[in-house]
Amino acid sequence: MFILGGTGGVAGSLMQIVYDLDHNHLVGQAAVTADAWEAAVIVEPGRRSLVAGQTGAGINPSDFSQPRVFDIRPLPLTRVNVTFPDAITVKFAGGGREGATVVITVLSGPGGAAPGEARVVSGKWETSATNWPDGLYKMSAIQKISNNAGGWIESTPIEFEVTYLFPLPSGVKSTPEYQTTFSGNGLLGATVSVLDSDKLTKIAPDAPVRNDNTWSTTAYVPWGPTWDRTIYVHQFIGSRKSASVEHKVRIPPIAPGIGSVSPEGLSPTFTGTCEQDARVNLVFSDDATPYPAVVTGRAWSFRRTLPFTPDVEHTVTATQIAAQQTSPAASRQFKQQRPMVTVVITHPAQNSEVGHGDVTFKGTGGMKGATVSVWDYVNGGTLGSVTLGADGPWEIVVQMTFGRRVVRAKQVIGDRESAYSALREFNVVLLQPEIDEPSEAGTQTRTSMIEGTGEPLGYVDVFKGSSTTPFLEKVPIGVNGRWKAEAIEPVGNKTIRARQYFQSQISKDTQPRTYKVVPHSPFMETPAAGDHVGKRAMVSGFGVPGDKVKVKLGPGTDPALGEAFVGEDRTWSIPVEIPRAGPAVSLVATSSEGTFESAASAPRSVLAGIFEPTIQSPAEGRPVLNPVHFAGTGRDGEAQLCSWYNPEVIQASVLPVTTATGWQGAASIALSPGGNWSVIQQTLTKDQDGATVSDKVTSHRFEVEPVPSEGKLSDVPDKWSL
Missing domain, CATH: 2.60.40 (Immunoglobulin-like)
Incomplete structure (x- = not known):
């Protein structure tokens, strides 16, 4: 659009601008207010012949001005896109007016030639220049169209700058493997070099750029864990070389190694490999707490004090931290077995004596599911075994004959064996018999049974005090292992001991058994059970002549109510005064000789009534x-x-x-x-x-x-x- 103006206008008319040869093609109009006039005109670019005419009262519509020729510029280019398709080419492209010709001019620069003109086709154009020296280029671009008279109508120019350097490689990246691979994009036909941070040392072989403009190369050596190691990448063709592209390499550590776990023990030591001086952390499936391992160089170890549950599948998970990065996790399953415990024999005691026949071995340290065996150390072989259903003590019964014995024990679970226990030496002998009655410090009557246990089918001698002559001789022991004999002894304190005999064996004497012999309890004849007794009563019965009989209230712990000696006719009678009444009154009697008193007789329950009512009338003698x-x-x-x-x-x-x-x-x-x-x-x-x-x-x-x-x-x- 541009403004077209002139003179000769008639106020009040309408000025119209049309093509010279096509008056129906209106390109602009405006109302006329004075002799001078102006109108905005919109005309397609190119050489155009225009005329002006005005309409209104008293004006001939066909009266147009003389034609005037105008060269209408095409619009300026909006943008020039610059790319570098290969090492020696600079490509220019953009959009323009259909059919126009684009001309790019080098205004200043190191000396490279301008690209050729380009025709706009389908709204687009492109052109290129080659073999430019590196440097900064200031350029302008126009598009031009023909004026149909052998000349051109040019747009106003747009200026832009191009810095031409040998193209940088792009999209540089590296893989996380320890021997990392570098890759990216580059110029077809170029070669890419990867240099260390000093920009001099090559760290990988040079790589050619492939047909798809990509390249890759692998480091000469493994790097291991790496944190932001700076490398520089450039590409070159012949003597031409790009600037360097900086790239930082990060390589995380790989998972640490976990060695095999010994199944023995509930607190095993875990070991493995790691990066030099890495930090290794362990987590167990039964405990969410992370545990730091001890790292020495490239090895780590750890022993958890908290014991693991035996015979259960566990998992250990390990990670390592190196180069500020945490590795992936490594894990290993393991199952711990309880360490085989050495059993301890607690019975028989060392150098002790045990009876022949069934000998019971007892011990501690047994393990659930284990088979505990007792072994003959002298002759070899197993004497007896037992399989345990629970941890703890164990017992094995073994038939043994007389003689000196040396044994040891061990336990086995599957193919695992404990160490042998300490040797246990003892003698199998004929043991002393047992005296059951009288009990130690017990009481017997003048005629009573002395009895006990011993070796079935053997016999027993019983001795008094320090006497070497038995007062009970060859008392047979029954098949049930019991023996007894009647003893008639005077009242007093007594000491006895027993010895048994079986086959050719003679036992040691028992420990002395002390007891006392007392009179028999007297027999109470009257009152009969349930009889009424008043405040004063006569109690009588039978006993041993010369014994002193005492009558007491049952159960016999209260003082005596009365006492008397037993006569030669074996009878006794004692008058007593009953101190209390009630349904729970009973009478007992004891016999004594000197200070030795019998047990109380069986309580005799009586109906005691001690309250005395009176008969006041009739009066005495009345x-x-x-x-x-x-x-x-x-x-x-x-x-x-x-x-x-x-x-x-x-x-x-x-x-x-x-x-x-x-x-x-x-x-x-x-x-x-x-x-x-x-x-x-x-x-x-x-x-x-x-x-x-x-x-x-x-x-x-x-x-x-x-x-x-x-x-x-x-x-x-x-x-x-x-």
Whole structure:
């Protein structure tokens, strides 16, 4: 678009600009306000002939101006793209007006020739220059079109700069392997060099650029873990060489090596390989805690103090840190076996003596699932074995004959064996018999059994004190291993020992057994079990003449209630006073000779009633008539009166008694005339000791007068006629 102006305008008209030869092709118009006028015109680039005409009142529409020729420039180029397709070529390209010709001019530079002109086809153009010297080029570019008169109409130029250097390689990268491979893109036909940080030392063979413009080369030697090692890469053709491209190489460490794990023990030592002075960390499948290993040079080791569960699959995972990078993880599965424990024989004791036959070997240190065996050290061979179901103690029973023995033990699990235990030496002998009765510091009666255990089918001698002559000789031992014999001994302290014999063997004597011999417990005849006893009672029975008998309340721990010697007729009688009443009263008796006292007899339970009710009426010596009236004192309950000479003759019964008012009542039968005595006994309901009956109490003598109307005494029951 441009502004076209002139003179001769008529105010109020419309000025129109059209092609000279095509007045219908309007390219611009504007309203005219004065003689001078202007109009904006839009015309395609090229040589154009334009005329101006105006329309309006009083104006001939066909009256156009003389034609005027204009050369219309094409638009400037918008951008020039510069690339370097190969080592010697600079390529220029871009977009332009269809059919136009693009001209690039070198304004200044090291001396390279400008590229050739390029025609715009399908809106695009390209051209190139070759063999430029390196340096900075200032350039301009136009596009031009024909003016159809043998000349050109040029656009305004655009200026740009091109720095031409031998092209850099691009896309440089390196692989993470220890012997790393370098690669990237380069110029076809060029050769790529990879140099160390000094930019002089080659670290890999030169690599040609392939047809797909790529290249690669592998380092001469493995580098190992690397952190940002700087290298420089350039490419060259002949004597022409690019600048260098900097690249930093990072190579992480590989996973550390994990050596085989010994299955022995629950705290094994783990070992492996690593980078020089790396940091190695371990993690176990049963513990999330990371453990640092001890690193020495290129080796690491670690022993975890926390024991592993035996016979369970575990995993150890190891990583190493080198060159500021953590390696991938390495892992190894392992299973630990408990170390084979050397068993300890605890029985028989060293240099001890054990009985022949079944000898029980005992020990500790057994392992679950192991077979423990006892071995004959002298003759070789296994004496006995046992397979254990749990850790801990073990026992093996072995048949053994008399003689000196040396054994040892070991345990086996599968193909794993423990070391042998220490040697255990002992003698198989005829052991001393055992004395069961009397027990140590025990008590026997004058006639009792001495008994015990020993070697079946052997025999036993029993000796007193230090005597060498047995007082019980050749007591046979039964097949059940028990022996016994009756011994009759006087009262006193005793000491015995026993010795047994079997086949040609003689045992050692037992340890002295001390005990004492005491009298037999006396026999209590009366009162019988369940008999009523009052506050005063007579206790009697049988015993050994000359023994002193004591009667006590059961169980016999209280002081004696009375005592007496047993007569020549083997009888004894002791009057006692019962100190308490109640349902739990029993009597016992003991016999003694000197200071040696028997055990108490079996408790004799009695019905003890020690409370004494009274008969206050009739008064002593007072004459009374039938029916006799009685009265007295007592405790809550009931009273019953009976004849003094025959308790089966009931004089009165079910008489109410209270502690406060006592009791009274008449006889239910006629009493014999003359002197009489009555006996009272109560049942008790509220005794503090729990007693249910009272003592039997006899009244004072009283006189029963005959009845005058009866006359004959033979009609009245009396103590002689009943």
